[in-house]
Amino acid sequence: xxxxxxxxxxxxxxxxxxxxxxxxxxxxxxxxxxxxxxxxxxxxxxxxxxxxxxxxxxxxxxxxxxxxxxxxxxxxxxxxxxxxxxxxxxxxxxxxxxxxxxxxxxxxxxxxxxxxxxxxxxxxxxxxxxxxxxxxxxxxxxxxxxxxxxxxxxxxxxxxxxxxxxxxxxxxxxxxxxxxxxxxxxxxxxxxxxxxxxxxxxxxxxxxxxxxxxxxxxxxxxxxxxxxxxxxxxxxxxxxxxxxxxxxxxxxxxxxxxxxxxxxxxx
Amino acid sequence: xxxxxxxxxxxxxxxxxxxxxxxxxxxxxxxxxxxxxxxxxxxxxxxxxxxxxxxxxxxxxxxxxxxxxxxxxxxxxxxxxxxxxxxxxxxxxxxxxxxxxxxxxxxxxxxxxxxxxxxxxxxxxxxxxxxxxxxxxxxxxxxxxxxxxxxxxxxxxxxxxxxxxxxxxxxxxxxxxxxxxxxxxxxxxxxxxxxxxxxxxxxxxxxxxxxxxxxxxxxxxxxxxxxx
Numbered sequence: 386x387x388x389x390x391x392x393x394x395x396x397x398x399x400x401x402x403x404x405x406x407x408x409x410x411x412x413x414x415x416x417x418x419x420x421x422x423x424x425x426x427x428x429x430x431x432x433x434x435x436x437x438x439x440x441x442x443x444x445x446x447x448x449x450x451x452x453x454x455x456x457x458x459x460x461x462x463x464x465x466x467x468x469x470x471x472x473x474x475x476x477x478x479x480x481x482x483x484x485x486x487x488x489x490x491x492x493x494x495x496x497x498x499x500x501x502x503x504x505x506x507x508x509x510x511x512x513x514x515x516x517x518x519x520x521x522x523x524x525x526x527x528x529x530x531x532x533x534x535x536x537x538x539x540x541x542x543x544x545x546x547x548x549x550x551x552x553x554x555x556x557x558x559x560x561x562x563x564x565x566x567x568x569x570x571x572x573x574x575x576x577x578x579x580x581x582x583x584x585x586x587x588x589x590x591x592x593x594x595x596x597x598x599x600x601x602x603x604x605x606x607x608x609x610x611x612x613x614x615x616x617x618x619x620x621x622x623x624x625x626x627x628x629x630x631x632x633x634x635x636x637x638x639x640x641x642x643x644x645x646x647x648x649x650x651x652x
Numbered sequence: 653x654x655x656x657x658x659x660x661x662x663x664x665x666x667x668x669x670x671x672x673x674x675x676x677x678x679x680x681x682x683x684x685x686x687x688x689x690x691x692x693x694x695x696x697x698x699x700x701x702x703x704x705x706x707x708x709x710x711x712x713x714x715x716x717x718x719x720x721x722x723x724x725x726x727x728x729x730x731x732x733x734x735x736x737x738x739x740x741x742x743x744x745x746x747x748x749x750x751x752x753x754x755x756x757x758x759x760x761x762x763x764x765x766x767x768x769x770x771x772x773x774x775x776x777x778x779x780x781x782x783x784x785x786x787x788x789x790x791x792x793x794x795x796x797x798x799x800x801x802x803x804x805x806x807x808x809x810x811x812x813x814x815x816x817x818x819x820x821x822x823x824x825x826x827x828x829x830x831x832x833x834x835x836x837x838x839x840x841x842x843x844x845x846x847x848x849x850x851x852x853x854x855x856x857x858x859x860x861x862x863x864x865x866x867x868x869x870x871x872x873x874x875x876x877x878x879x880x
Contacts, residue, residue, distance in 0.1 A: 549742035
């Protein structure tokens with residue numbers, strides 16, 4: 386066997402440091418408290434309610450994002466129009482916005498003094514500090530993950546397959562539903578999964594736009610924050626759940642992306 | 653009768669193509685790669701909009717510009733009733749062979765679609781392969797499934813783009829026979845794009861060469877400059 390080169394050793398060292406930096410806090414959450422104590426503090430009403438709000442909010446946000454984002458991404462991936470790059474950039478922007486900026490933006494749009502605040506108030510709707518606000522904040526921050534993933538999944542489809550469906554008599558809606566969506570299913574599933582994972586972890590925009598009202602808008606991540614001064618084991622327990630769920634979701638997304646059916650190489 | 657008279661300008665390509673194919677007639681278009689053969693196919697199928705000209709099939713107009721007292725016509729691919737087979741078949745990889753064929757059949761209840769699809773495949777010697785996915789089929793089998801799918805639409809014209817190029821000699825002659833039989837039985841005007849002069853001969857087809865953006869008589873072995 387050959388001896389590893391100096392460069393390989395250097396890369397290995399870098400990997401070790403990266404692993405330590407990224408994995409240590411996660412591991413610490415899981416080993417810092419005894420499992421029995423974690424379990425006990427997890428079974429409190431507040432923890433379970435917060436987890437419920439998180440899952441319901443993230444689930445609703447993902448449903449909205451998938452329903453609207455999938456056809457939108459298909460359009461962006463399969464047509465060329467002026468300003469397309471600008472549109473794509475705009476749609477991906479929330480991914481890199483500071484959470485506080487996202488929160489301010491949502492308030493400026495849908496808050497009482499916001500752009501749509503007036504019309505919403507006239508209709509008797511007040512969004513901030515409601516469960517709906519949680520869903521909007523999660524969809525805003527996490528939606529781009531699905532849009533991006535769906536966009537690349539559709540862009541990677543062999544156009545000859547879509548054309549074959551057209552000349553075989555499919556309507557444009559049929560080309561989308563019966564060919565593009567099934568063939569891009571791996572990427573779409575991964576996008577939805579990543580969106581759900583990101584939504585579960587959302588904190589800043591939710592706090593600013595929806596607040597942290599116990600049993601209404603307090604998601605699991607907000608509950609962790611609310612507790613860490615007074616009930617550290619409780620905060621750890623919730624964090625451990627979020628770590629486990631996020632890890633599982635990432636794994637699922639990886640597996641889904643491993644299905645290359647229908648890409649350009651397919652015959 | 654398929655009548656094509658179109659001008660296509662795209663990127664560096666300029667085509668001026670006139671073509672008439674009678675019922676049951678096969679016209680083979682040959683020409684070097686990059687000459688625009690596939691562009692002609694796409695224009696006929698409605699996958700690409702010609703710059704000008706007309707495409708007609710039988711009594712129907714598939715493409716025509718607006719004229720005095722007449723609106724422009726540009727039928728979608730699905731409304732042209734064209735049977736199209738492209739290189740490698742372009743079968744839908746997530747569907748079994750019979751579902752690929754059934755994809756092109758409309759107006760039949762589900763159960764009958766399956767029976768009709770299997771019948772189509774049977775006629776091309778694929779009865780044993782109806783449940784196989786495209787990835788499990790050989791190149792020749794894929795090509796025959798694609799042909800079955802194209803014919804399942806009861807097309808008004810058949811257009812095949814390099815349908816035999818990926819096949820070995822034995823499979824090739826079987827596929828050619830299958831095409832010839834289908835064209836004969838259904839009296840379809842048929843256009844085949846091929847770079848192999850042997851195909852045209854075996855099909856008893858008229859050959860046109862695409863040169864400098866125009867279709868003309870094929871060059872004899874010793875080239876003479878009398879194309880268009």
